[in-house]
Structures are given as C-alpha cells and as structure tokens.
Amino acid sequence: MNFNTLLKKLMNKGNSKDIAKKRLKFALLTDKLEIKTDTLGNLQRDLVEVISRYFEIDTESIKIDIQRSEESSALIFNTPILSAHRQRGIPAA
Amino acid sequence: MDGKVVVVTSGKGGVGKTTISASLGAALALQGKRVAVVDMDIGLRNLDVVMGLENRIVFNIVDIIKGRCKIKQAAIRDRRIDNLYLIPASQSDDKNAIKPENMVWLTNRLRKEFDVTLLDCPAGIEQGFKNSIAAADEAIVVCTPEVSAVRDADRIIGLLYAQSITPKLIVNRIVPEMVKNGDMLSHEDVVEVLAIDLIGLIEMDDRVVVSTNTGTPLILQEESKAGMALQRIALRLDGHPDLPIENPMDKKSFWKKLGSRFSRKN
Ligand SMILES: Nc1ncnc2c1ncn2[C@@H]1O[C@H](COP(=O)(O)OP(=O)(O)O)[C@@H](O)[C@H]1O
Ligand SMILES: [Mg+2]
Numbered sequence A: 001m002n003f004n005t006l007l008k009k010l011m012n013k014g015n016s017k018d019i020a021k022k023r024l025k026f027a028l029l030t031d032k033l034e035i036k037t038d039t040l041g042n043l044q045r046d047l048v049e050v051i052s053r054y055f056e057i058d059t060e061s062i063k064i065d066i067q068r069s070e071e072s073s074a075l076i077f078n079t080p081i082l083s084a085h086r087q088r089g090i091p092a093a
Numbered sequence B: 001m002d003g004k005v006v007v008v009t010s011g012k013g014g015v016g017k018t019t020i021s022a023s024l025g026a027a028l029a030l031q032g033k034r035v036a037v038v039d040m041d042i043g044l045r046n047l048d049v050v051m052g053l054e055n056r057i058v059f060n061i062v063d064i065i066k067g068r069c070k071i072k073q074a075a076i077r078d079r080r081i082d083n084l085y086l087i088p089a090s091q092s093d094d095k096n097a098i099k100p101e102n103m104v105w106l107t108n109r110l111r112k113e114f115d116v117t118l119l120d121c122p123a124g125i126e127q128g129f130k131n132s133i134a135a136a137d138e139a140i141v142v143c144t145p146e147v148s149a150v151r152d153a154d155r156i157i158g159l160l161y162a163q164s165i166t167p168k169l170i171v172n173r174i175v176p177e178m179v180k181n182g183d184m185l186s187h188e189d190v191v192e193v194l195a196i197d198l199i200g201l202i203e204m205d206d207r208v209v210v211s212t213n214t215g216t217p218l219i220l221q222e223e224s225k226a227g228m229a230l231q232r233i234a235l236r237l238d239g240h241p242d243l244p245i246e247n248p249m250d251k252k253s254f255w256k257k258l259g260s261r262f263s264r265k266n
Helices: A003-010 A016-033 A037-051 B017-030 B047-051 B061-065 B100-113 B127-134 B147-162 B176-180 B187-194 B206-214 B225-237 B254-265
Strands: A055-057 A063-068 A073-078 A081-084 B004-009 B035-039 B084-087 B116-120 B138-143 B168-174 B198-203
Touching: A016 A063, A016 A073, A016 B147, A016 B187, A037 A055, A037 A063, B004 B017, B004 B100, B004 B127, B017 B035, B017 B047, B017 B084, B017 B116, B017 B138, B017 B168, B017 B225, B035 B047, B035 B100, B047 B084, B061 B100, B100 B116, B100 B127, B127 B147, B138 B147, B147 B187, B168 B187, B187 B198, B198 B225, B206 B225
Parallel strands: B004 B116, B004 B138, B035 B084, B035 B116, B138 B168, B168 B198
Antiparallel strands: A055 A081, A063 A073
C-alpha cells in the first residue's frame, strides 16, 4: 500500500477503480439481459415444454419476465400448477 | 503456405487500434515476415499518417475492389522497413463501398503474398467492422482500463465469438501510478470481467505521440516502453505464444532499486 491509498483508507474514501469495476459488471449484465423481443417468447415455449413433462400447467396464464433492480436482476416465471404427472419426467439417460 | 489475417478491433474509438496496427506491422516485418497493414476505415483514413506514408498514396482499397487498379499498385511499400506494406483506405468513398464478400476476395489474394495481413478496424459495429471480421482468421481486441472501453470490448468479443473467432486482448494506455493508487482498473480487473486471454499490456507512453507527430515507427524509437511491449506482442502473434507478458506494475520502485544497490554492495 502506498501513501495515497493509505490516505484514502484513512479518510474512508473508496477507490474510484472499485466503483468502476462495480459499475462495469452491472452494465455488462444488464447489456446481456437486454434480450431480443422474441427471445423471451422462445424461452417461454421451451420452458412450457420441459415443465409439462412433470406437471400439468395452465399454458394460458403463464407469465415470464425479467425484473431489474439496482442490485440484481431476476428471471421471473410464474405458472399455476393444475396437477402433477405420475411416473413421467426425463427418460433415464 | 497461405498467410493469416488478423483484425485489430475494439468497438470504442481512440483506444489505440491504429497505433497498435502500425506498430505490430512494423515489428512483424522486422522479424522477417512479409506484412500488409490494411486501413479499413473507409472515409476516415488515418493509418497512413500514423505510418508516415500519407504522401505516397496513389490508389486505395476501394480502387482495388472496384477493379480500378491491381493490388500491387495500391500497396505502398515502406522504404524504412523491408517487407512492410500499407493498403490505404479511400477518403472520399462511402463506408458501404465495400462488402464482406469483397474483403474475403481481397484477403484471399493477400494471403498468397503476405505472411500476415493486419486489418485496422474502424470503431463501431457497422459496415467497416462487419467487413473486417468477415475476412479475419484471428482477432486482437484492444481496450483501455475504462468502463466504457471495457464494455464495448465485451460487446465486440460476443460478436467475434458468433463468428467463431476467439479473440486475444490488449489492454492499452495503462498508467501504473494510477493503478497503484486505486484510481484505474488494473489489467487483472479487466481480464476478470472480459474472461479472455491476454496477448499484451501497453503502458501510457509519451513516445507514442512523438512517433505519430513524425510518422516514424514507434518500435524504432529507443526507450519506448509501448514500443517494446508491441515488439513482444508481435512475437506472441507469430510463433511465440508463450512469451511471458510483462506486468507494468512490476517495475522496480525507486526504493527497491535503491535497496538492490545497497544489497549488491554488501
Ligand atoms: N500507449 C499509448 N500511450 C500514449 N498514447 C497512446 C497510446 N496508445 C494510443 N495513444 C494515443 O491515443 C490516440 C488514439 O489512438 P489510435 O491508435 O488512433 O486509436 P483508434 O485507432 O483505436 O481510434 C492517439 O492520439 C494515440 O497517439
Ligand atoms: Mg483508428
């Protein structure tokens, strides 16, 4: 640690590069979440296909969305389950 | 054997693509390769002045593509460095004057004549970028340790992967003093975020400006740290991929130097 960093630590000032890195990581994440409009539609179709192997779901009332806040981003998938399938699922590999 | 085509690209402007293309071209030629450096920035050429060849332009890349001249007529030979050639951009044409298939055609011919063809890509992700990557076998992505430059690099890397090209990274304009003080992203930070392999690190160096002022190759300047770094990058690009990458932060500090002096005496 050199004198300037020490001084900053003592004055309780964060390094500007730490701020830069945090901002950068967040920007890259949101850039990648800015997906093409048909991507969400395709994802929904694929998800329905997989989930339907296990559960009977109401394909009409499904909601899929990406929620962003300052700290994090989440993929929200919401579907009512009508019933569970017996003895199904992915065939053994 | 056919030569290879390497694109130097970045997304963001002003990060050092042209400087690096010119110097790598010179370094590779001095290492005994036949090299063509191509200015892909149609309408806004600059590589010619950086290489100091601006007053020798007769034909340009668009003339070649439109069949108005032969490749040999447009390629300017550097008289100071053997086997180094520049193919200048056109200053008057529109950037849509060339299409990716034209570049594939041109580079296939250049491969027969040159061991290495370097494409100095314009900023942005439009036509000039598309033309440049359509023809490239390898890519060097340049960025500076700044949020905007790294973000653009990330976008470019994604587009290169989509073309099945795995790029290598140069971090340029590093100021060790600022990194030390915590006021500049370190190259480790940048590599961590971008998750690609480095091919070199270049410090901020006043010699770069001097070399551009006079149009003399940076690598011919004694004592240029950037020039030395670029010579080593040229080696890594051509047959010595494992040459260790020197860390600009490793420089011995004044105190350490003093310390080693004392210890030598003892
Ligand atoms: N390592 C360096 N040290 C100092 N100045 C540099 C360095 N690399 C590039 N520059 C300067 O930065 C500016 C932009 O460089 P340039 O190569 O034209 O970038 P680009 O082609 O990416 O737009 C120029 O003025 C150049 O002299
Ligand atoms: Mg340029």
